[in-house]
Amino acid sequence: MRFRAKIVDLACLNHFSRIINTIAKLAKTCILRLTVCKLYFILSDKVANGGASMWCELSQGNFFDEFQMEGVAAEHNEIYLELVPENLSRALKTSQSAKAVKIKLTNKHCPCLRVAVELPSLSSSSRIVTHDIPVGVIPRRMWNDFREPSVPDFDVSIYLPVLKTMKSVVERMKNLSNFIVIEANLSGEMNLKIETDLVSVTTHFKDLGNPPWEDGCQSSAQGRDLESMAEACIDIKKLQQLLAGQQVNPTKALCNIVHRRIVHFILLHEEVSLQYFIPAIA
Amino acid sequence: LSRIGDELYLEPTESGLSLRAVNSSRSGFASFLFAPLFFQLYEPGSAGPETELFRCKVHMKSFLGIFRSLPSLEKSVGKCLILLKPRASRLVLQLHCKYGVTKTHNLAFQECERLQAVFDTQSCASRLCAPARVLAEAVVHFPPTLAEVTLGTGPGGKISLRNYVEDEAEPSKTMVTELWLAEDEFQSVAVAPGSHITFCLKEFRGLLSFAEASNLPLTIHFDEPGRPVIFTLDDTVLEVHLVLATLSDLQSNSQSPSTNGVSHLPAPPDDFADDLESYMVAMETSEGGSERPPSPTFPLRTPRPAESKAEEEEEEGAVPGTPPHKKFRSLFFGSVMTPGRPGLATTQEVLAEDSEGE
Numbered sequence: 001m002r003f004r005a006k007i008v009d010l011a012c013l014n015h016f017s018r019i020i021n022t023i024a025k026l027a028k029t030c031i032l033r034l035t036v037c038k039l040y041f042i043l044s045d046k047v048a049n050g051g052a053s054m055w056c057e058l059s060q061g062n063f064f065d066e067f068q069m070e071g072v073a074a075e076h077n078e079i080y081l082e083l084v085p086e087n088l089s090r091a092l093k094t095s096q097s098a099k100a101v102k103i104k105l106t107n108k109h110c111p112c113l114r115v116a117v118e119l120p121s122l123s124s125s126s127r128i129v130t131h132d133i134p135v136g137v138i139p140r141r142m143w144n145d146f147r148e149p150s151v152p153d154f155d156v157s158i159y160l161p162v163l164k165t166m167k168s169v170v171e172r173m174k175n176l177s178n179f180i181v182i183e184a185n186l187s188g189e190m191n192l193k194i195e196t197d198l199v200s201v202t203t204h205f206k207d208l209g210n211p212p213w214e215d216g217c218q219s220s221a222q223g224r225d226l227e228s229m230a231e232a233c234i235d236i237k238k239l240q241q242l243l244a245g246q247q248v249n250p251t252k253a254l255c256n257i258v259h260r261r262i263v264h265f266i267l268l269h270e271e272v273s274l275q276y277f278i279p280a281i282a
Numbered sequence: 283l284s285r286i287g288d289e290l291y292l293e294p295t296e297s298g299l300s301l302r303a304v305n306s307s308r309s310g311f312a313s314f315l316f317a318p319l320f321f322q323l324y325e326p327g328s329a330g331p332e333t334e335l336f337r338c339k340v341h342m343k344s345f346l347g348i349f350r351s352l353p354s355l356e357k358s359v360g361k362c363l364i365l366l367k368p369r370a371s372r373l374v375l376q377l378h379c380k381y382g383v384t385k386t387h388n389l390a391f392q393e394c395e396r397l398q399a400v401f402d403t404q405s406c407a408s409r410l411c412a413p414a415r416v417l418a419e420a421v422v423h424f425p426p427t428l429a430e431v432t433l434g435t436g437p438g439g440k441i442s443l444r445n446y447v448e449d450e451a452e453p454s455k456t457m458v459t460e461l462w463l464a465e466d467e468f469q470s471v472a473v474a475p476g477s478h479i480t481f482c483l484k485e486f487r488g489l490l491s492f493a494e495a496s497n498l499p500l501t502i503h504f505d506e507p508g509r510p511v512i513f514t515l516d517d518t519v520l521e522v523h524l525v526l527a528t529l530s531d532l533q534s535n536s537q538s539p540s541t542n543g544v545s546h547l548p549a550p551p552d553d554f555a556d557d558l559e560s561y562m563v564a565m566e567t568s569e570g571g572s573e574r575p576p577s578p579t580f581p582l583r584t585p586r587p588a589e590s591k592a593e594e595e596e597e598e599g600a601v602p603g604t605p606p607h608k609k610f611r612s613l614f615f616g617s618v619m620t621p622g623r624p625g626l627a628t629t630q631e632v633l634a635e636d637s638e639g640e
Contacts, residue, residue, distance in 0.1 A: 084457075087457040090425060090457070091457070091459070094422055094423045109454075110454040121463075121464070121467060122467065123464045123466040123467045124464065124466055125464040125466075127419075127420075127461065127462065127463060127464070127467075128461070128462045129423050129459065129460070129461045129462075130459070130460050130461075131457060131458070131459045131460075132457060132458040132459075132460075133457050134454050134455055134456065134457065
């Protein structure tokens with residue numbers, strides 16, 4: 001099992017760091033899955049995460065100048081590692097002016113991802129900073145726990161409002177309540193609602209648009225009354241974390257609501273896609 | 283100075299005004315000596331044959347509060363007068379501002395003994411001098427909350443900085459960051475090969491910000507682990523010293539800086555892990571007398587004082603009412619867990635007593 005990668009371009013490094021920062025905001029610990037072409041950051045829906053799960057996928061070619069990977073076996077050419085994304089985020093944070101960043105899987109005392117940053121310096125040789133991030137290697141028998149979640153049979157699919165606006169609304173609502181209700185219909189309308197003993201607040205969004213899915217996916221939504229709202233009551237903190245982690249406006253941002261079951265968020269950027277599932281509170 | 287301690291010691295001397303601070307665990311001391319030339323007027327007062335120049339200490343926060351907003355001070359204050367009035371028990375700070383406005387602050391002070399750490403830069407085996415900027419750029423890679431850092435020398439004359447992982451932390455869960463600086467980034471390097479010291483980063487950061495702001499090169503004097511590290515800044519009118527205790531660690535002598543991995547210290551046996559007391563007892567009884575001072579504080583006197591004197595110091599050294607600083611624990615008690623270390627229970631030497639010693 002080997003892994004070596006190198007980023008030389010500053011823009012790529014910056015972009016990669018931003019993605020890691022987003023992941024770090026969503027998960028304390030997550031799985032990094034490495035394949036020949038892609039990297040995946042996976043959070044499975046265990047009780048410890050409050051039932052939320054995440055699937056983030058990026059093509060390594062868009063970020064790395066060099067990328068070599070050898071999985072556990074020839075027919076299973078993948079590596080699954082458990083790590084704390086905050087460590088990776090910290091390692092990359094101060095590397096923004098680096099000449100090169102190399103990432104390598106090592107196992108001197110314990111398995112680590114070694115991030116080696118070559119920094120410019122006034123002297124003849126560069127400054128080298130290494131960060132050894134401890135990782136756990138996930139054995140192949142557990143790989144099934146981390147499969148890509150399928151798009152649920154949703155009732156309504158709708159594009160999200162401008163994330164910055166949504167974020168500031170949710171942040172204020174977070175001060176009032178621990179739970180938030182997201183409801184939306186197929187006429188492009190979405191409401192964010194909180195209700196406590198003292199106060200209830202609703203923010204209405206209109207003309208958001210509903211994404212066109214292929215016929216096969218929209219089984220629950222077919223023949224549905226366009227005005228009828230599908231709703232789910234979710235943990236407001238999870239929603240706030242998702243919105244706070246978005247540092248750049250995605251190319252496409254939408255959510256699928258399964259009435260009273262789960263909300264599935266999809267955020268697409270040019271080089272990375274992020275899916276986040278927040279279950280409804282019973 | 284406020285990063286070190288809560289009290290500001292003012293000591294006028296013939297060679298200038300000395301401002302000093304010490305931390306609650308007596309493991310960090312800093313002094314700033316402003317030469318008479320720094321001031322427009324400097325009158326240290328007169329010392330008679332029986333009396334010394336008057337010294338006092340004030341609350342750091344009260345003193346800092348007067349100088350709260352530097353930018354507005356720079357714009358409005360023309361002169362600042364500092365006056366010690368022993369009979370009125372007041373330290374007077376008078377700011378002469380624009381438009382004829384004078385702000386007078388009267389601070390209550392406490393008389394105190396001379397606060398002085400015993401240290402000698404000449405006796406240090408190793409010395410590094412670097413522009414503050416280089417060190418600031420090095421330190422930025424470590425998280426702001428990091429307590430201790432290890433400075434070491436490595437192959438090719440390179441100097442390394444690595445975050446120190448406490449023994450109690452699980453090595454397989456802690457991220458280790460290491461930075462390597464080439465010799466030519468320093469203005470001067472005179473180090474004993476293979477040497478390391480571990481000291482408190484937080485207290486060092488304070489001095490580093492000052493050095494950066496004043497654009498002065500910083501010199502680091504160090505010796506073996508356990509002996510204090512001394513940071514100095516020199517200017518024509520200002521002399522700064524920061525003295526920090528370093529972790530006394532027998533294993534660190536054999537530790538090679540280029541080794542990957544976190545803690546090189548073998549874990550204490552499991553049955554001792556929970557039972558600190560019996561572990562300490564076991565260590566004390568198994569270790570014979572060691573030449574090295576057992577505690578990471580720097581010795582107040584040379585190693586063999588009269589036994590009774592050592593005990594007396596220990597009683598006074600237990601500063602009443604000051605709970606041990608968290609960092610104190612990591613410098614002192616944390617290292618007890620290392621096997622092979624002599625226990626430090628009894629002779630806890632302090633660098634400066636604050637009651638009438640002699």
